[in-house]
Amino acid sequence: MIPIDIIRLIVVEESANDAEMILNSLRKARFPIRPRHVEDDEDLQNALAEQEWDLLISVPQVGEFTVAQVCEMVNSSRQDIPVIVLMEKLEGQLMGALLSAGARHVIPRDNENCLQIIVGRELQELASRRQHKHLDQLxxxxQRQNKILLETSRDAIAYVHDGMHVHANPSYLDMFGYKSMEVLEGLPVMDLVSLEDQSKFKDFMRDFMTHEAEGDRNIELRGIRADKRAFKLAMEVSQAIYASERCIQIIVRDQSQDEEKEKLQRQLKEANIRDHVTGLYNRTHFIALLEKALAKAMENGVRSVVLYIALDNVSVGSIDSVIKNIGKVINDLTETGVLARFGDNVFTILMLDKDVTFASELATKICKAVEATVTDLGTGESIITTCSIGIALVLASAATPQNVLSDAHTACLEASKRGGNTFDIYKAVLKATEQGGLKISDIAKMIETAIEESRLSLRYQPIVSLHGESQEIYEIFLRMVDSEGKPIPSGSLFSAAEQANLSIKLDKWVLQEAFKVLMKQEKSGHQTYLFIKLSDQAIKDENIPLFIRKLLKTTSLPGERLIFEINETIAITQVNLAKAFISTLNKMGCRTALEHFGTGLNSATTLKHIPVDYVKIHYSYAKGLSTNTDNQKAVQDIVKLAHEQDKITIAEAVEDANSLTVLWQCEVDFAQGHYIQEPSDEMSYEFTEEES
Structure with a gap:
């Protein structure tokens, strides 16, 4: 049994064909692999930066790229990735060097059975290590949370073993008047009970120990403090574990001071969340409120907005007077938000369920009001100031309050650079990390605001018939740019969308735009068909078919104009969901395609279970097709398999004329790729020319 649902595998090999042979060995053993072929250190660096991997299989050396370098890069990535080396001929000295470099196993390349056994064993051990690590972290x-809760709890809590105190929290020590645990340790709990109630307490504890799961676990007594003063208390006892030993937990409440304490606690709580100069909320409380707003954004998609307000040119000597006065001015304007003093000369505002437009209007009012405010310093002097304001949305993809505040602060700095007395709205732009990769969090933020900022668009690639059929067919691709117009790589885009749970949002936008395009084509006399790839989440979301049905009803377009693509890997792992999704689409007249076909565990079985209309042959089979006899044979087998089940075949990623010829000879029905035409902003392909 494979302990990992999808095995993310890196293969370091000189050619894709050689790598494919390794992958085929694993597919025969029904390993659910999701592979990545790597040829050099740059490829490996990119792969390691993109995601977590489960396994790496390598030859001893590709060009100048050695296993020692592979192991060093894997170690630097801090990922737990077992490295398996395949050798043409086992040599003792070289095997020793490879194992010393960090390889987990060195095995003969031509022994499929050995490879399958070693891979299975490594995956089992990897799963065990991850499980152990996860449980250890939990x-x-x-333990950490329990200790924090115990030490910070206002409840007086102690642990008793054999009648003696082994630990007590600060509240317990304070209640009984002991300065430290050293004084209390080893002291019988009976010594903290008044003499007249000791007999009652003994009977209670005897009954508790005898009938552990029954009876009353609470008792009211008179306790004795260290200074011999008595007080009324309520005690609750229960079985517990402390320092890996079974013991009794005691929770004590001082009944004589409950009301007084509650009042004091309310006052302290209020004081703890207020700034002592302005009376406004303080930084800590603001962050707690922002964390709740962020949780709301993650759970319900409700956006809020933060204003970061920094006063311009305020001297240290006058800051308290100015802050107090300006705080009152801003507070009078903030009717629907929460205002806090966040720093020495910084205020922040959190507005729930508001947008950037609303925040911009408020920022304009604040800038004008602050500029018009004169603060009397009480020494015959007065001062005026201005402010710079940064605005940032509280987006689910921000992940933490610190990220939201960082965005707002960045926008505030931009406003300050322009001379202050103005505001700026944070917009995420495409930038690289120190390691050279794109920041997924920034891309996720851009996705959340991409629609209203018109940074999404579609591109179209023709799918042409190789046998003279007259149809205008395009596949659509989603394109997104940042606020500076720089395109975001599709891999990073979809990865960020999946991690931030924004995939369905992109799917719905693509569907709406696709229907608009089809309507436009219809009006211009073109009967166009669109291949649409939705996210992997779409087949799990019951709202997507409803959304498609609504669009079909609104536009009166026939469902056959849309062909929805499902990835073969997803179809294999989610068979029932995929079949239900396809069945629902078929009832609406839509058609479906199985994309990246030919890389699954058992493509023939998959095709029998997944009732699609089209089969899109994986792009790896098109590379070097004119000279690669193995790929040619594989394409012929796929076409035969598909045609036997009345499926239409499409070859992806066609890059040269010779490959196109081979595909025609293999009786592939349709083809697409850069050789035919790269994805374009317009549907401008002349299908009649291709047919002639």
Whole structure:
């Protein structure tokens, strides 16, 4: 049994064909692989930066790129990736060097059975290590949280073993008047009970120990403090574990001071969330409120907005007077938000369920009001100031309050650079990390605001018939740019969308635009068909078919104009969901295609279970097709398999004329690729020319 649902595998090999042979060995053993072919250190660096991997299989050396370098890069990535080396001929000295470099196994290349056994064993051990690490983290975190809760709890809590105190939290020590645990440790709990109630307490504890799961676990007594003063208390006892030993947990409440304490606690709580100069909320409380707003954005998609307001040119000597006065001015304008003093000369505002337009209007009012405010310093002097304001949305993809505040602060700095007394709205732009990769969090933020900022568009690539059929067919591709117009790589775009749960949002936008395009084509006399690839989440979301049905009804377009693509890997792992999704689409007249076909565990079985209309042959089979007899044979087998089941075949990624000829000879029905035409902003392909 494979312990990992999808095996993310890196293969370091000189050619894709050689890598494919390794992958085929694993597919025969029904390993659900999602592979990546790597040829050099740059390829490996990119792969390691993109995602987590489960396994790496390598030859001893590709060009100047060695296993030692592979192992060093894997170690630097801090990922737990077992490295398996395949050798043509096992040599003791070289095997020793490879194992010393960090390889987990060195095995003969031509022994499929050995490879399959080693891979299975490594995956089992990897899953065990991850499980152990996960449980260890959970245990450590629970221990840490328990300790924090115990030490900060206002409840007086102690642990007793054999009648003696082994630990007590600060509240317990304070209640009984002991300065430290050293004084209390080893002291019998009976010594903290008044003499007249000790007999009652003994009977209670005897009954508790005898009938552990029954009876009353609470008792009211008179306690004795260290200074011998008595007080009324309520005690709750329960079985517990402390320092890996079974013991009794005692929770004590001082009944004589409950009301007084509650009042004091309310006052302290209020004081703890207020700034002592302005009376406004303080930084800590603001971050807590922002965290709740962020949770709301993640759960319900409700956006809020943050204003970061920094006063311009305020001297240290006058800051308290100015801050107090300006705080009152801003507070009078902030009717629907929460205002806080965030720093020495910084205010922040959180407005729930508001947008950037609303925030911009408020920012304009604040800038004007602050500029018009004169602060009397009480020494016969007065001062005026202005402010710079940064605005940032509270987006689900921001992940933490610190990220939201960082965005707002960045926008504030931009406003300040322009001379202050103005505001700026944060817009994420495409930038690289120190390691050279794009920041997924920035891309996710751009996705959330891409629609209203018109940074999404579609591109179209023709799918042409190789046997003279007259149809205008395009596949559509989603394109997004940042606020500076720089395109975002599709891999990073979809990865960020999936991590931030924004895939369905992009799917719905693509569907709406696709229907608009088809309507436009219809009006201009073109009967156009569109291949649409939705996210992997779409087949799990029952709202997507409803959304498609609504669009079909609104536009009166026939469903056959849309062909929805499903990835073969997703179809294999989600068979029932994929079949239900296809069935629903078929009832609406839409058609479906299985894309990236030929890389699954058992493509023939998959095709029998997944009732699609089209089969899109994986792009790896088109590379070097004119000279690669193995690929030619594979394409012929796929076409035969598909045609036997009345499926239409499409070859992806055609890059040269010779490959196109081979595809025609293999009786592939349709083809697409850069050789025919790259994805374009317009549907401008002349299908009649291709047919002639």
């Amino acid at each position: 245990y450590r975190e629970s």
